[in-house]
Amino acid sequence: MLGIALLLHCAYSAYEYNKLPISYNRSDLLLELVISLCLIFYSSVTNIQMPSRLNLDNEIVHSPSPYLNFIHINKSLKESNEFGIDDYSKFSNRLDFIDIVKMRREYNVYASSIEKST
Amino acid sequence: MSGFKFDLVKAKLLAIARTGVFVNFSPSKVDDTYNELKQLLINGDSIDIKDVYDLYELHVYLSLITNHDVEAKSYIDRIIDQFGDENSQRITLLKSIYYESQGSKKEGASILGANKNELRLSRRLLTYNRENLKGEEYVSNLVFYLNLQPADLIAWAELADEYAKLGHYDKSIFCLKEVLLEEPVAYPILYKVGLLNYYLFLQNFKEAIVKKDALVELMKYLVDSRNSWLRTIEVCKDHKASWLGVYLICNQSSFNDKLDKLANVKEFEKYKADIKRLSGPSAQKVMELNNITEKELKTLVL
DSSP states (O other): OHHHHHHHHHHHHHHHHHHSSOOOOHHHHHHHHHHHHHHHHHHHHHHTOOOOEEOTTSOEEOOSSSSSOOSSHHHHHHHHHHHSOOGGGHHHHOGGGOOHHHHHHHHHHHHHHHHHHO | OOHHHHHHHHHHHHHHHHHTGGGGOOHHHHHHHHHHHHHHHHTGGGSOHHHHHHHHHHHHHHHHHTTOHHHHHHHHHHHHHHHOSSSOHHHHHHHHHHHHHTTOHHHHHHTTOOOTTOHHHHHHHHTTTGGGSOHHHHHHHHHHHHHHOTTOHHHHHHHHHHHHHTTOHHHHHHHHHHHHHHOTTOHHHHHHHHHHHHHHHHHHOOTTOOOHHHHHHHHHHHHHHHHHHHHHHHHSTTOHHHHHHHHHHHTOHHHHHHHHHSTTOHHHHHHHHHHHHHHHHHHHHHHHHHTOOHHHHHHHTO
């Protein structure tokens, strides 16, 4: 926001410099322009930083490439493989083919074994 | 739950909801995820409306698996209240699975309809009465469906798994190759092709085999398996299971001994040279990726 405000101020000052009979130091304008652009670029880059993620074992995973994904496919897929969920998981999950009855049965066996042990 | 932890858990559960990865969870993992999601929804006033219904959908599935049927029904009703229950494959699928879990299979199948443009519902219809069918009958249903919908990659992957369960590894590989035609860098599929070729080798390998032609056939399975695993490593750096597979092929001593006995066969010489070249790097990589010593590594192939 500060960067954009400075840039707008800089633009208006440039207009005044050219059109109105006010004397400005031109290097001040250039300095203001450079500072505003630096602020905008810095905030843009920090805002695209990828947040840490929890993997399926509830461990916090920090991306080795925090700003953008790797361009090379082998590094990019390595990262998603280590995270445990990726675009290709659909081929092993196949939600539409879920056997809900079997999963309930397996859960019942697990729940009764937990009950027995407590 | 702190704000930071809340966001992390929410992101994880949304990833689970959107990929359906919970289908392969163990019962204990399902239980943990169910409790985590329930906690999140209790404290979830700040969750975005576009995310909250994905989480509700996940909650329905997890509640059904963990036998919280009343809870599942109440969340289905919430989803229907928001979106209505017509013109949505996702909601129809959810309702059908709910009926199936309650033992009303006919009702579950009847709401799926027979519109072949509704891909997800057509897939679900295939699974109707699955447990009463013999493996081969279910396979023939899948084959019939794939004749009508040959571009359905999920169904090809399902058919591949069913063939593998029946021991038809060659047919299973064919199905996975259909998936690879559309998704050439799907590394889990590439890895599976390697694994199935290795199973084919184990299925056909017998100590008594000594003839050259039979050994060439067996060698082809190992070569295909090795090539698939190397391709997996090429597209997914440091893929642990694939490196282990390559290492196992290089150290297939009972087979390699048979090749050594037949000297001056051109195909075998090339194969042995390739194995020799890969043996050292694969052992090194397996030790490095699994943090094991050379001694522990030797026990892997015994």
